Amino acid sequence: MDYYKLLGVSKSADTDAIKKAYRKLALKYHPDKNAGDKDAEAKFKEISEAYAVLSDPEKRKQYDTFGSAGFRQRYSQEDIFRGFDINDILKQFGFGSSGFSSSGFRNSMGGGAQHGFDSFFQQNSAGFGGCSGGRAQPVKGQDLTYQLSVTLEDVLNGAERQLTLRKNGKTENVSVKIPKGIEEGKKLRLRGKGGEAPMGGIAGDLYLKVQLEPHQNYERSGDDLILHKQIPFSDVCLGAKVEVESLDGKKFAVNVPSGTNGDARLRIKGQGLPSGPLGGRGDLYVKIRVEVPKSLSDEQKALIESLRESGL
16 A cells, blocks of 8 residues: 555655645545445545554654555554544544534444544544544554564474563563464564553553574474485485484484485474474475585596496
């Protein structure tokens, strides 16, 4: 969703220009003027979302930095409308006093709502302004998102981390539990550890987005692990038993059949990663690679030459 395009302003537009553009579009698409028009209602919600982001310096900065997709990963619908003062908007456009009445809009929503404009956002914009009966509720602090690096061993066994948070010149130590089987991209929530709220409101939450550290031996594929194993060309041709080690240190003798090709994957059942805290484990796949020597002795060269002459 391109917020600048929705409001019809350039990316360099200042606060006044954004406010003016939103005012013009809000008057055009407000449900009081478009009773029963679902397209206008949808458009009104879209431009209100655009204004909620672009009128807030921090949210606008995040949107400009990460783009629409990246911004959506960091801000939920509730985050977007948090701190957006509905009462202030009502006063600016005359709703509830002079100008448009809410009666037409109440009818479009089925009637019976004392505060139609507030009801619209409560029903359609999950936490839009925190309004109830026209009275502003305490604003919640901003939610924050940090990256949390975890190892494959953390995913296998679960872990507990001690983090030091710094806010307003103060430090706070918190403990974070990393559940078994956690997937990359998942978020761990620390309630009340985000941004502080003004006027005694509830502090925001801190979300720790899981980022998997690369491992020198294993690759993750869902709940499975992949281990690359190099063996000599002669073992591929004649067959062999090779020893491999699982992530938790168990040793296994794996049979490599003669004629195994370079894309073969040999499975060791149940030696992968857990499927969640209580789930079973995936499998460990050993992917065979042919080891090509960088240098050969005279005897080895002679043997290779004889193999080539024989057509191998």
